[in-house]
Amino acid sequence: MEIRRLTADDAEAYYELRLEALKKNPEAYAASYEEAIQKDDPIEQTARNMKSGFTFGAFEGKDLVGVVTLVRGSGMKVRHKADLFAVYVTPEQRGKGVGRDLLSHVLEFARSLDGLLKLSVSVVTTNERAKALYKSFGFKTILIEEKALYVKGTFLDEEHMVQFL
Numbered sequence: 575m576e577i578r579r580l581t582a583d584d585a586e587a588y589y590e591l592r593l594e595a596l597k598k599n600p601e602a603y604a605a606s607y608e609e610a611i612q613k614d615d616p617i618e619q620t621a622r623n624m625k626s627g628f629t630f631g632a633f634e635g636k637d638l639v640g641v642v643t644l645v646r647g648s649g650m651k652v653r654h655k656a657d658l659f660a661v662y663v664t665p666e667q668r669g670k671g672v673g674r675d676l677l678s679h680v681l682e683f684a685r686s687l688d689g690l691l692k693l694s695v696s697v698v699t700t701n702e703r704a705k706a707l708y709k710s711f712g713f714k715t716i717l718i719e720e721k722a723l724y725v726k727g728t729f730l731d732e733e734h735m736v737q738f739l
Contacts (some may be wrong), residue, residue: 654671
């Protein structure tokens with residue numbers, strides 16, 4: 575398993591994996607599959623995002639099987655914190671340590687960023703495996719947001735978690 579920061583060259587593979595995530599686990603993301611496929615030139619847009627952001631991928635051979643994105647606050651007052659977004663591991667790779675490896679890698683990277691003190695992540699309250707993974711890395715729940723998402727006629731709550739580096 576190779577974990578590395580994604581580049582613009584990975585845009586197509588990332589976009590395909592993102593669509594899979596939105597389709598297979600719609601409850602886990604604020605974005606929707608329907609919205610994602612409507613975007614103009616999504617591969618080019620994804621490539622631009624890869625140049626400016628911090629997205630890491632897990633590869634099994636040449637296949638991208640997991641991702642996580644770190645977005646740091648951009649203003650002077652919020653540069654000390656960052657959020658983890660778009661975390662996904664393919665169903666075939668779950669339970670094999672891919673998520674653990676990705677999270678370990680992104681946390682090591684986050685600690686290397688000057689002045690970064692706090693990481694946040696949000697997870698649907700019913701996703702016990704993800705919550706357990708984050709807790710195993712020291713994330714603590716700070717808030718349960720009721721009715722945070724509305725998916726397929728159902729409201730879902732989100733657990734907001736933080737870790738101080």
